Amino acid sequence: MFDTQSFVLKGDICFSTDPQTLKTIPDGYLVCLDGRCAGAFSQLPGQYQNLPLLDCAGKLIVPGLVDLHVHAPQYSYRALGMDLELLEWLETHTFPEESKYRDVAYARKMYPRFVEDLVKGPNTRACIFATVHNDATLHLMDLLEDSGLCTMVGKVNMDRNSPDSLREADAQASLDATRDWLGRLAGRYQRTKPILTPRFVPSCTDELMQGLGQIQKEYHLPVQSHLSENPSEIAWVQELCPQSRFYGDAYRMFGLFGGADCPTIMAHCVYSSDEEVELMKQQGVFIAHCPASNTNLASGIAPVRRYLTEGIPTGLGSDVAGGTHTSIFRTMADAIQVSKLRWRLQDNSLAPLTAAEAFYLGTLGGGAFFGKVGTFLTEYDFDALVIDDSRYTPQGSRSIPERLERTLYLSDDRDLKHKFAAGRQLF
Amino acid sequence: MFDTQSFVLKGDICFSTDPQTLKTIPDGYLVCLDGRCAGAFSQLPGQYQNLPLLDCAGKLIVPGLVDLHVHAPQYSYRALGMDLELLEWLETHTFPEESKYRDVAYARKMYPRFVEDLVKGPNTRACIFATVHNDATLHLMDLLEDSGLCTMVGKVNMDRNSPDSLREADAQASLDATRDWLGRLAGRYQRTKPILTPRFVPSCTDELMQGLGQIQKEYHLPVQSHLSENPSEIAWVQELCPQSRFYGDAYRMFGLFGGADCPTIMAHCVYSSDEEVELMKQQGVFIAHCPASNTNLASGIAPVRRYLTEGIPTGLGSDVAGGTHTSIFRTMADAIQVSKLRWRLQDNSLAPLTAAEAFYLGTLGGGAFFGKVGTFLTEYDFDALVIDDSRYTPQGSRSIPERLERTLYLSDDRDLKHKFAAGRQLF
Numbered sequence: 115m116f117d118t119q120s121f122v123l124k125g126d127i128c129f130s131t132d133p134q135t136l137k138t139i140p141d142g143y144l145v146c147l148d149g150r151c152a153g154a155f156s157q158l159p160g161q162y163q164n165l166p167l168l169d170c171a172g173k174l175i176v177p178g179l180v181d182l183h184v185h186a187p188q189y190s191y192r193a194l195g196m197d198l199e200l201l202e203w204l205e206t207h208t209f210p211e212e213s214k215y216r217d218v219a220y221a222r223k224m225y226p227r228f229v230e231d232l233v234k235g236p237n238t239r240a241c242i243f244a245t246v247h248n249d250a251t252l253h254l255m256d257l258l259e260d261s262g263l264c265t266m267v268g269k270v271n272m273d274r275n276s277p278d279s280l281r282e283a284d285a286q287a288s289l290d291a292t293r294d295w296l297g298r299l300a301g302r303y304q305r306t307k308p309i310l311t312p313r314f315v316p317s318c319t320d321e322l323m324q325g326l327g328q329i330q331k332e333y334h335l336p337v338q339s340h341l342s343e344n345p346s347e348i349a350w351v352q353e354l355c356p357q358s359r360f361y362g363d364a365y366r367m368f369g370l371f372g373g374a375d376c377p378t379i380m381a382h383c384v385y386s387s388d389e390e391v392e393l394m395k396q397q398g399v400f401i402a403h404c405p406a407s408n409t410n411l412a413s414g415i416a417p418v419r420r421y422l423t424e425g426i427p428t429g430l431g432s433d434v435a436g437g438t439h440t441s442i443f444r445t446m447a448d449a450i451q452v453s454k455l456r457w458r459l460q461d462n463s464l465a466p467l468t469a470a471e472a473f474y475l476g477t478l479g480g481g482a483f484f485g486k487v488g489t490f491l492t493e494y495d496f497d498a499l500v501i502d503d504s505r506y507t508p509q510g511s512r513s514i515p516e517r518l519e520r521t522l523y524l525s526d527d528r529d530l531k532h533k534f535a536a537g538r539q540l541f
Numbered sequence: 542m543f544d545t546q547s548f549v550l551k552g553d554i555c556f557s558t559d560p561q562t563l564k565t566i567p568d569g570y571l572v573c574l575d576g577r578c579a580g581a582f583s584q585l586p587g588q589y590q591n592l593p594l595l596d597c598a599g600k601l602i603v604p605g606l607v608d609l610h611v612h613a614p615q616y617s618y619r620a621l622g623m624d625l626e627l628l629e630w631l632e633t634h635t636f637p638e639e640s641k642y643r644d645v646a647y648a649r650k651m652y653p654r655f656v657e658d659l660v661k662g663p664n665t666r667a668c669i670f671a672t673v674h675n676d677a678t679l680h681l682m683d684l685l686e687d688s689g690l691c692t693m694v695g696k697v698n699m700d701r702n703s704p705d706s707l708r709e710a711d712a713q714a715s716l717d718a719t720r721d722w723l724g725r726l727a728g729r730y731q732r733t734k735p736i737l738t739p740r741f742v743p744s745c746t747d748e749l750m751q752g753l754g755q756i757q758k759e760y761h762l763p764v765q766s767h768l769s770e771n772p773s774e775i776a777w778v779q780e781l782c783p784q785s786r787f788y789g790d791a792y793r794m795f796g797l798f799g800g801a802d803c804p805t806i807m808a809h810c811v812y813s814s815d816e817e818v819e820l821m822k823q824q825g826v827f828i829a830h831c832p833a834s835n836t837n838l839a840s841g842i843a844p845v846r847r848y849l850t851e852g853i854p855t856g857l858g859s860d861v862a863g864g865t866h867t868s869i870f871r872t873m874a875d876a877i878q879v880s881k882l883r884w885r886l887q888d889n890s891l892a893p894l895t896a897a898e899a900f901y902l903g904t905l906g907g908g909a910f911f912g913k914v915g916t917f918l919t920e921y922d923f924d925a926l927v928i929d930d931s932r933y934t935p936q937g938s939r940s941i942p943e944r945l946e947r948t949l950y951l952s953d954d955r956d957l958k959h960k961f962a963a964g965r966q967l968f
Contacts, residue, residue: 193950412881438950454839523620523865
């Protein structure tokens with residue numbers, strides 16, 4: 115284990131520089147200086163010869179993966195109740211389980227398993243929904259900070275259309291709790307950042323949204339929420355916010371939909387209208403594409419090819435527990451697969467995603483939300499995975515892009531040998 | 542390890558008796574007598590008290606899984622070239638790789654990995670495509686026989702529309718080779734049966750199909766092939782067999798499409814016409830539903846709900862390497878997932894599959910092709926798995942159906958503790 119943030123990894127290096135371009139360096143050198151990438155080289159430049167070197171010859175070295183959308187309290191019941199649609203599943207499974215986090219003892223029991231499994235897997239970055247509860251959310255943030263992962267975590271806001279056990283008393287109570295949460299975490303973390311998290315429009319009154327817009331401006335916080343996941347949900351939002359022109363507009367009205375000072379992730383965007391897509395583009399809103407979740411909850415398939423073509427910033431989300439696996443490798447394979455079904459069944463003008471494009475989405479695509487993250491260009495944060503793919507690909511038998519493709523489909527945590535987040539070695 | 546075929550397993554038992562009915566016996570007893578199931582009980586009946594007992598308390602005990610469609614020589618390149626459609630993928634990856642099995646040394650190098658991984662996984666039964674080559678196919682059958690798995694294996698027939706390196710010289714050469722293969726395997730195996738395997742109509746001349754129909758009658762062999770997987774393929778069959786009324790009719794014309802003395806599996810059936818479905822129903826043709834493959838090759842989604850409702854015998858196929866994983870648990874999850882997308886995108890009159898239905902398809906549904914296989918009713922062959930699901934479900938926290946649902950989505954070979962096929966313990 116390195117206890118320094120300046121070192122060299124040697125192995126078969128692979129990273130994206132744009133959606134279509136996969137750079138590969140067989141038996142190359144990847145240099146980390148003070149936690150940042152100083153480049154990937156075929157020959158180790160002289161000035162780095164004295165750095166400690168970890169020889170991972172024959173193994174794949176790729177950037178750490180980025181999960182733009184995951185619900186920590188849902189991890190305990192992933193892969194359950196998958197025979198239900200979104201709104202029914204929320205009532206049956208999600209809300210009752212999340213209510214339990216009112217008791218911080220429950221969070222202390224449940225959150226460690228989520229964090230431990232996240233550490234074991236290939237993601238180095240995640241944007242995480244917690245619950246409405248401050249104590250439990252801060253406990254989760256403590257665990258994440260200690261883990262070495264780099265995350266953004268949201269105390270959830272919800273003051274309507276949810277069971278009494280989970281709903282906050284009113285907008286003011288929710289806003290007060292949010293300020294309390296922000297006060298308590300100030301200065302407490304290096305790798306764990308707060309992100310404003312109105313659950314979704316149906317859960318938040320206009321008054322709450324207005325207040326969150328105010329907090330966003332005061333604290334310059336990023337924002338995460340859900341958008342245009344399911345036809346029934348969209349119709350419901352239109353009823354609840356008759357003054358909005360479309361679903362995304364119901365966030366924009368309150369200053370919670372992107373723009374220079376309000377980095378925003380919207381999960382799903384399966385049914386975004388042309389107007390909504392145009393607004394996301396103008397505002398630089400990130401889309402968290404969650405293919406497994408959109409499949410499991412029978413929501414549909416998002417037109418990711420279109421988002422890529424139009425240059426809308428897009429990454430991947432596991433959306434556990436709508437999705438069943440936290441690994442963004444698995445999500446990359448899911449994204450490719452559903453894009454093929456969409457092409458075949460819904461719209462053959464949008465070509466399926468390639469393996470290279472899916473890899474881009476799960477690294478650099480989502481990484482951009484965290485700044486310079488998700489590739490091995492110089493100055494990028496040093497997030498890296500060392501993968502022993504010999505369990506499914508005999509050494510020397512395949513090219514690096516082929517090995518990468520197989521890794522998307524076939525790898526699991528057994529194959530992950532080393533992991534680095536922002537220059538720090540997790541194992 | 543039991544060296545007897547009469548014993549008792551104790552644990553949390555779960556099996557299907559029909560597509561909708563899941564029987565569960567918590568902390569129950571499952572009795573194997575002479576390789577057959579003698580029943581599943583809450584209390585162990587007196588007459589079995591003296592049998593050796595394996596105490597698997599707290600673990601799940603379910604029937605072994607059945608893979609109705611898998612290509613052994615394609616295992617080595619699973620999860621590669623997934624950016625291609627069916628016919629292009631065959632040309633680029635499948636045919637060149639299969640050609641190598643002309644050399645039995647290549648088969649000796651490659652097939653052990655397929656068989657070893659199959660043993661480690663949850664399938665106890667499989668219907669397997671080999672290649673056109675007799676020596677390699679017999680080597681595969683030797684390995685399978687020694688493994689303890691129960692399989693049907695086909696030497697493939699193909700005498701047109703395939704590269705010179707793989708195509709058999711002509712119909713007569715293919716038929717002669719088939720008789721040679723059948724002669725060499727006669728009396729050689731107990732658990733490994735031959736199955737006639739015309740690759741698919743585009744690969745087989747009418748003369749070859751006619752001769753295979755003759756061999757089928759002489760030897761009373763079962764048959765496996767592909768049907769209505771892809772729109773381009775269907776159009777091609779219509780060109781090649783203008784006298785057929787539809788794709789399946791091009792098998793029927795030669796006596797290779799079900800009926801009392803010709804048990805037949807057709808893989809895919811994504812685009813079967815009403816007439817084709819009606820004929821399958823009349824002839825009792827089994828459908829091997831291959832959801833992962835149909836997704837990866839962008840073929841589409843088969844209407845499995847319809848097949849279940851109409852009572853057409855249906856099971857699941859991994860279709861490696863169209864599919865990437867041999868585990869039929871994974872295929873069950875895939876089947877549920879694609880059925881949801883089909884419901885949402887294509888035809889909302891066909892409800893998505895439930896977890897119980899997918900489990901039925903992968904056990905009793907496909908098992909029926911092997912006789913009394915796929916459940917724990919009395920007289921059924923004793924195929925069983927013991928699963929330690931504590932890696933993803935803390936002991937005592939969930940009902941058996943919930944644990945089963947999670948096992949479909951979350952289990953892998955690490956969780957499989959014991960495996961029995963036809964009464965024999967594999968581990």
